[in-house]
Amino acid sequence: METMGKAKKRMLHKTNSSLFMTRESAVSTVFNMLLKNSRKEADNLITLFGLTAEELSEAGVPYEDLVSLGQTVT
Helix, strand or coil, X not given: CCCCCHHHHHHHHHHCHHHCCCHHHHHHHHHHHHHCCCHXXXXXXXXXXXXXXXXXXXXXXXXXXXXXXXXXXX
């Protein structure tokens, strides 16, 4: 699934109910991934959903983690 483009990943999430993920659950998942140091997977979800630093900050992601994400978040 790592080599798929964003559009294919979104389509997969929309068509397979077992993999369905809302924007809110994506933010929550990114937060948990960052706690577990799963940076690459978190980056993939951030770019897939176009998550902003503000959304992640509201979810509780520490400022240091947001700074470390750099260009990944807008």
